[in-house]
Amino acid sequence: MTSFAGWQMPLRYASETAEHLAVRRAAGLFDLSHMGEISVTGPDAGAALDYALTGQLSAAPVGRARYTMICAADGGVLDDLVVYRTGPQEFLVIANAANTAVVHEQLRARASGWDAEVRDATGDYALIAIQGPAAASILAPLTEIDLSAMKYYAGAFGSVAGRRAWVARTGYTGEDGFEVFCAPADAAGIWEALAAAGAPAGLIPAGLAARDTLRLEAGMPLYGNELGPDMTPFEAGLGRVVKFDKPGDFVGREALAARAAAGPRRRLVGLTILSRRVARHGYPVLEDGQTSGTVTSGAPSPTLGVPIAMAYLDAGSGADAGSGAGSGAGSGGEDKPDLFVGIRGEAVPANLTDLPFYRRRQ
Amino acid sequence: MSVPAELRYTPEHEWVSVEGTSASIGITEYAAQQLGDVVYVSLPTPGTAVTAGEPCGEVESVKSVSDLYSPVDGEVTEVNTELEDDPSLVNAEPYTAGWMFRVKVGQDSNGEAALPPDLLSPAEYEELTKSAG
Numbered sequence: 001m002t003s004f005a006g007w008q009m010p011l012r013y014a015s016e017t018a019e020h021l022a023v024r025r026a027a028g029l030f031d032l033s034h035m036g037e038i039s040v041t042g043p044d045a046g047a048a049l050d051y052a053l054t055g056q057l058s059a060a061p062v063g064r065a066r067y068t069m070i071c072a073a074d075g076g077v078l079d080d081l082v083v084y085r086t087g088p089q090e091f092l093v094i095a096n097a098a099n100t101a102v103v104h105e106q107l108r109a110r111a112s113g114w115d116a117e118v119r120d121a122t123g124d125y126a127l128i129a130i131q132g133p134a135a136a137s138i139l140a141p142l143t144e145i146d147l148s149a150m151k152y153y154a155g156a157f158g159s160v161a162g163r164r165a166w167v168a169r170t171g172y173t174g175e176d177g178f179e180v181f182c183a184p185a186d187a188a189g190i191w192e193a194l195a196a197a198g199a200p201a202g203l204i205p206a207g208l209a210a211r212d213t214l215r216l217e218a219g220m221p222l223y224g225n226e227l228g229p230d231m232t233p234f235e236a237g238l239g240r241v242v243k244f245d246k247p248g249d250f251v252g253r254e255a256l257a258a259r260a261a262a263g264p265r266r267r268l269v270g271l272t273i274l275s276r277r278v279a280r281h282g283y284p285v286l287e288d289g290q291t292s293g294t295v296t297s298g299a300p301s302p303t304l305g306v307p308i309a310m311a312y313l314d315a316g317s318g319a320d321a322g323s324g325a326g327s328g329a330g331s332g333g334e335d336k337p338d339l340f341v342g343i344r345g346e347a348v349p350a351n352l353t354d355l356p357f358y359r360r361r362q
Numbered sequence: 363m364s365v366p367a368e369l370r371y372t373p374e375h376e377w378v379s380v381e382g383t384s385a386s387i388g389i390t391e392y393a394a395q396q397l398g399d400v401v402y403v404s405l406p407t408p409g410t411a412v413t414a415g416e417p418c419g420e421v422e423s424v425k426s427v428s429d430l431y432s433p434v435d436g437e438v439t440e441v442n443t444e445l446e447d448d449p450s451l452v453n454a455e456p457y458t459a460g461w462m463f464r465v466k467v468g469q470d471s472n473g474e475a476a477l478p479p480d481l482l483s484p485a486e487y488e489e490l491t492k493s494a495g
Contacts, residue, residue, distance in 0.1 A: 015453070016424050017399040209398060209425050276402040278422050300401040300424055344420075344427075 002208065005097035007034040009208050016209035020302040023173050023214055024358075026202030027132030029194055030211060032179070033187065036100025038093040038107060039121045044114035045089050047248070052110035053081065054233065054256070056246035060085045065153040065170055069233055069241050070103055075255035076229035077236075079103050080221065082170055084155050092121070092166070092181070096223045110251060126187035130194055130203070131177030131214075133360070138198040139178055143167060147178070161193035172211065174218025175360055213299045216308065219270065219356030225281055225296040226268060226310055232256060235264045235312065237355075266293070266312040269319070270353040271341065273298070273307035277348055279341040285311050285319075286340040286347050292317035295341060301357060308357050309341070309350070319352055363491070364391050366457055370477070371487035374431045377457065383468070383475045385434050388461040389421065389452065392491045397423040400452040403430070405441040405463050412438055412465060414478045419462070421452070434477060436465040 002011045010031070012019060022028050040049055046058030055068030062085050070078045079099040084092045095103040104120040111118050130139055136147050145158035145167055155168030163186035171177040182190055195205065212222070221227050221236050233241050233256070242256050273279050278298055285293035298309030313319055319339045337349030369377045375393035379386040394400065402422040412418045412432035419430035441463045445451060452460040468476040482490065 011425070012398055015399050017450075213424060276422070277404075277420075278401070278427065280427065300422070302424075 004208065005034060007097060009034060010205075012207040012209045013205045016207065016213070017302045019204060019206035019210035020213050022202055022204045023132045023175055023206060023210065024303055025133070027130055027134040027138055027177075027198050028173075028206035028210065029191065029198065029203055030129040030131065030206050031187075031191070032127040032129050033125070033184070034097040035122075035127050036095035036097055036103065037121045037125045037127075037181070038095060038100070038104050039119045040091045040093060040107060040111065040116055041119075042089055042114070042116035044111075045091050045116045046085075048107075048111040048114035048116040048118075049083065049091060049093075050246055050248060051114070051250050052107055053083070054242040054250065054252065055083070056243045057083055057085065057091060059246075062086070062088055063154055063156055065155055065168055067153070067241060069227075069238070070106060071232070071252035071256065072229060073252055073255065075232040075252045075259050077223070077227045077231060077233060078106060078229060080223055080227055080238075084166065084168060086155070086157070086166060099223060124183065125181045126184045127179060127181050128187060128191055128194065129171055129177060129179045130198070131171045131173040131206075132175050132203070134198065134201040134203065135175070135177040138194065138201055138203060139167075142193055142197055152176075160190050163190055165190065172218075172220055173214040174220070174356060174358055175214075212297075213302060216297050216299055216310065217301055217303055217356065217358035219310070221268075221310075222297060226312075231266070231312075232259045232264070234259050235266045235268065237268050263315065265315050267315060268296070268355075269293075269311055269313055270355040270357055271295070271298075271309040271311055271339075271350045272304075272353045272357075273309060273341060274337055274349040274351065275343075276300075276307065277343045277346075278307045279309040279311075279343060279348070279350065284342040285313060285350075286342050287318045291342075292319065292339070303358050308353070310355070311341075363395070364457070365484045365488045365491075367484050369457070369484065370433075370481040371484065372431065372433045372481060373490060374433075376431060376433045378433045378477070378481060380467075380475050380477065383466055384439065385436065385465045385467050385475065385477070386461050387433060387463050387465065388456055389430070390487070390491075391456045394453045394456045394460070397421060397426060397428060399424050400449045403445045403449050403452065403462060405430070405445070406432075406438045408438050408440060410438050412436060430462065432465065433481060434465050434467050436467040438463055439466050440464040
């Protein structure tokens with residue numbers, strides 16, 4: 001167990017590697033009740049979110065989800081969010097646990113001129129995720145919702161194991177899977193039903209450590225690592241979440257437009273480490289003996305069997321200027337690595353690798 | 363959690379097994395559990411001298427990297443090359459197949475292996491892990 005944003009969370013149940021591989025091959029069950037849920041309701045709920053966030057939530061149909069961000073006026077990222085449109089005038093905003101208070105406060109302030117109510121509903125929900133190629137076949141017999149008709153980034157109200165829930169085809173693992181939002185009192189029952197139904201297929205409970213390596217392989221950013229107030233969505237390669245063509249103003253528009261026009265100051269890249277040593281958060285990226293960037297996340301990849309990392313490279317650095325990513329062996333050829341990572345005093349070779357590191361078979 | 367009675371321990375969670383003047387060293391089950399899945403172990407080169415309480419290698423797990431400390435003074439005679447191919451032995455069998463390195467230690471005036479006086483007994487080590495939570 002570990003303390004995480006004020007919650008006691010399981011880092012692992014047994015082996016994080018086994019948990020990771022279970023999600024890739026069968027399914028894993030995650031308790032994500034620490035995530036923040038903020039409800040935004042009312043006639044102007046969509047318009048208020050259009051103003052408050054980078055996305056155009058008013059354009060999302062009922063029953064669909066959007067990945068979006070909340071930025072400060074200077075374009076810095078305050079959090080990355082999944083927003084579900086649960087009704088014509090109802091949205092559920094999912095925030096990272098450590099940012100829930102900030103997101104709630106900002107949404108309240110930004111919605112003040114609109115006919116919309118913003119409420120921190122975190123205490124109303126437990127969140128259980130079932131992720132992996134077997135997730136749909138495990139969940140389907142426990143719900144009347146037609147999962148085969150549910151698209152990726154869609155959701156519906158229904159029941160799971162006889163308990164009311166919002167079930168969405170979303171996740172943070174790079175696999176197919178579902179997230180089940182339910183009343184806290186119903187969480188244990190739903191967890192036990194899913195665990196029992198999934199065990200024959202190889203489902204096991206999975207902790208935060210596996211969640212982190214899964215999302216890293218999938219090239220998904222983590223707030224505090226790849227995202228933060230000192231960078232805009234464009235540095236993270238996520239400029240697509242900023243909808244400049246939506247009507248009306250939104251917080252950060254001016255600064256984000258300037259950033260989009262000028263080009264990012266840094267660029268998020270994938271690295272494969274040519275060693276068994278792991279490049280971890282905060283380690284320097286080195287080119288020609290000079291620091292040209294910083295590792296944001298790194299771990300031994302259970303799927304690929306080698307250490308992988310994401311890193312920010314300064315704009316204009318050699319590896320940034322080159323287009324080595326994607327060539328497999330990197331741009332440097334057989335003998336010369338694309339760059340180095342400073343791992344506790346040693347320059348360890350690494351190659352640029354296209355993100356994501358892992359893509360599931362469709 | 364297992365704390366074998368025939369071993370000595372350090373506060374840094376290494377264990378020591380002494381036969382004559384040869385000390386075999388690894389990390390405890392408690393340490394392996396705290397680290398999580400071990401993915402790489404960097405060990406000292408045979409022939410090099412190690413000093414009690416000084417780092418002489420590294421243990422990488424999925425979530426973290428930790429220094430490996432030598433519990434004794436002496437010269438490294440052998441390392442567990444099996445760990446190169448299968449570092450998970452550290453998690454699976456920390457006191458047997460997951461051993462890490464051997465050190466030839468000096469002799470005291472009685473001809474016994476000269477060990478640092480502050481190595482912990484099994485009871486003392488168990489107490490330490492309990493107070494660490």
